[in-house]
Amino acid sequence: MPATSRRAVITGGTGFLGRKLAERLLVGWPDLERLTLADRAGPPDGWQLDDPRVELVIGDLVDRGFVETVVGDDVDLVFHLASVVSAGAEQDFDLGYAVNLHGTIGLLERCRAITAATGRRPMVVFASSVAAYGSGAGDPVGDATILRPESSYGVQKATGELLINDYHRKGFIDGRGLRLPTVSVRPGQPNLAASGFASGIIREPLDGVDCVCPVSPDTVIAVISPRRVVDGFCRIATIDGDRLGVDRILLLPGLAMAVAEAIEAVERAGRGRELGRVTFDVDPDIQRLVDSWPPAIVSERATALGFAGDDSVAAIVRQHIEDELEPELAVTTTDRTPLRPHAGGRSGPDR
Numbered sequence: 014m015p016a017t018s019r020r021a022v023i024t025g026g027t028g029f030l031g032r033k034l035a036e037r038l039l040v041g042w043p044d045l046e047r048l049t050l051a052d053r054a055g056p057p058d059g060w061q062l063d064d065p066r067v068e069l070v071i072g073d074l075v076d077r078g079f080v081e082t083v084v085g086d087d088v089d090l091v092f093h094l095a096s097v098v099s100a101g102a103e104q105d106f107d108l109g110y111a112v113n114l115h116g117t118i119g120l121l122e123r124c125r126a127i128t129a130a131t132g133r134r135p136m137v138v139f140a141s142s143v144a145a146y147g148s149g150a151g152d153p154v155g156d157a158t159i160l161r162p163e164s165s166y167g168v169q170k171a172t173g174e175l176l177i178n179d180y181h182r183k184g185f186i187d188g189r190g191l192r193l194p195t196v197s198v199r200p201g202q203p204n205l206a207a208s209g210f211a212s213g214i215i216r217e218p219l220d221g222v223d224c225v226c227p228v229s230p231d232t233v234i235a236v237i238s239p240r241r242v243v244d245g246f247c248r249i250a251t252i253d254g255d256r257l258g259v260d261r262i263l264l265l266p267g268l269a270m271a272v273a274e275a276i277e278a279v280e281r282a283g284r285g286r287e288l289g290r291v292t293f294d295v296d297p298d299i300q301r302l303v304d305s306w307p308p309a310i311v312s313e314r315a316t317a318l319g320f321a322g323d324d325s326v327a328a329i330v331r332q333h334i335e336d337e338l339e340p341e342l343a344v345t346t347t348d349r350t351p352l353r354p355h356a357g358g359r360s361g362p363d364r
């Protein structure tokens with residue numbers, strides 16, 4: 014967080030990562046005065062944050078009036094997580110562009126207006142995706158790999174990254190972002206993401222539910238756990254912005270996970286449980302899309318700045334069991350370590 018930061022907004026705040034990030038900020042950031050969760054949908058049943066600092070606001074980010082209401086002049090930190098996810102943006106071209114591109118521009122313009130009105134630049138942390146790479150990007154993909162997306166979602170994320178860099182360069186915002194590998198394991202109901210199988214093949218058998226996997230067992234996908242992503246969002250918001258340089262977006266490390274390996278890890282970790290079965294019914298469209306994503310990710314810049322990935326597929330499966338299935342037994346469900354803002358946080362642009 015910037016040293017002065019007290020009022021934060023998470024767009025997409027009732028989504029999967031938004032909820033996890035909110036839980037972490039509330040325990041780790043004692044100076045936080047208000048945390049606004051802005052989303053077009055309410056949280057899933059059973060999830061609530063019993064904390065007077067939390068404000069839940071339901072509305073559409075495409076509506077600039079809504080953005081103005083949510084991001085008031087006193088806001089100094091916005092985590093921009095709201096998005097129509099991959100298969101959703103592919104199915105509905107207009108909706109994908111409205112939310113993922115024009116919604117992002119509206120949010121950036123709102124933050125620019127705050128800077129103009131107050132002389133205080135809000136920090137905007139953008140959630141990008143490795144879908145911004147296309148097929149043949151290289152194996153492994155790294156910091157220098159060219160972005161050549163082959164999906165509307167990927168184009169919208171790549172454009173969002175460029176916009177963050179440009180609005181930062183102009184001094185309109187303190188722009189930062191993370192390019193995320195597929196996050197696994199996603200709890201609860203699957204969303205429209207084409208990568209949903211990377212969570213489903215772990216989550217559903219552990220829930221005792223059978224799962225139909227739409228890609229072949231030898232498919233390899235780069236993944237990162239929810240804990241490492243939340244750590245990453247906290248770290249990027251607290252590091253000295255000068256260390257990011259001109260390119261404000263960091264690629265997070267992704268562990269190469271083969272579908273067959275994940276199924277074996279669940280069988281080992283789930284001994285003693287009634288496990289659901291995984292069967293295969295390959296969907297050529299999903300297989301093609303997933304095959305266009307990088308199977309392994311090496312992130313030298315992020316690693317040098319202290320961002321970590323996951324050690325093994327087995328550790329990711331264990332983390333899901335601890336956080337979602339046996340949280341009462343876990344000691345690490347929500348990291349309570351205080352977040353330490355970079356001491357030199359300031360309001361002028363990092364040049």
Ligand SMILES: NC(=O)c1ccc[n+]([C@@H]2O[C@H](COP(=O)([O-])OP(=O)(O)OC[C@H]3O[C@@H](n4cnc5c(N)ncnc54)[C@H](O)[C@@H]3O)[C@@H](O)[C@H]2O)c1
Pocket residue numbers: 024025026027028029030031051052053054072073074075093094095096097098112116140141142143193194195196197199204208
């Ligand atoms: N989960 C992953 O594997 C993954 C991987 C790479 C990048 N990302 C990115 O991380 C971010 C968070 O992902 P997630 O997994 O939590 O997704 P999610 O679908 O669980 O959450 C996204 C939230 O955005 C909200 N939203 C969508 N359109 C909106 C609009 N017009 N106005 C207001 N809210 C709107 C949705 O209601 C949802 O709650 C997204 O930007 C996503 O693209 C996620």
